[in-house]
Structure formats: C-alpha cells, structure tokens
Amino acid sequence: MWSGIPLRYLFPIILIAIAYYLYVASTVKIGKERIRDIIVIAIILWLSSLISSYTKFNALSIAGFLVFAYGWVILVIQKFKEGLNDDKS
Numbered sequence: 001m002w003s004g005i006p007l008r009y010l011f012p013i014i015l016i017a018i019a020y021y022l023y024v025a026s027t028v029k030i031g032k033e034r035i036r037d038i039i040v041i042a043i044i045l046w047l048s049s050l051i052s053s054y055t056k057f058n059a060l061s062i063a064g065f066l067v068f069a070y071g072w073v074i075l076v077i078q079k080f081k082e083g084l085n086d087d088k089s
Helices: 007-025 032-052 059-088
Strands: none
Touching: 007 032, 032 059
C-alpha cells in the first residue's frame, strides 16, 4: 500500500497544482506544449506506482503503456488538426 500523502489531501493538492499550472502556462510563450507533456508524464509515472499496488502489473509496464497511449493520442489529434487545415485551404 502507498505510504505517502493521505488520499484525502490528494484532491486539493491536485486542484491547486492544476490551477497554478494554468496560471503559469498562460504567461509562458515558448515551450507550453513541452511543459504540459512533462507534467503529464510525471503524473503518469506517479499514478502508475499507485495503480501497480492494486493490480498484478508492475509500475514500469503500466507507465510504459500510459506514455505510449498519451503519445498516440497526441499523434491522432495532430493529424486530425492537419486534416482540418487541409480542408480549409
């Protein structure tokens, strides 16, 4: 079982972190996507250790799958946007 921060404190911490990220991200001009990607990967790595305690899979395999799925979703969204831009031209 996970012995870090009690789960009842986790939700407010996540909300504060997201609010702070949105505040800071609105002021950043360059690298906004890279910052978001690093934050998402950090959350995936953190959650994979929590999920692994409830499943038979280890944290690395869960994190690998989630990072792959995140990359796949980004690729699909980018290709969709390219298709929309091609139709408008």
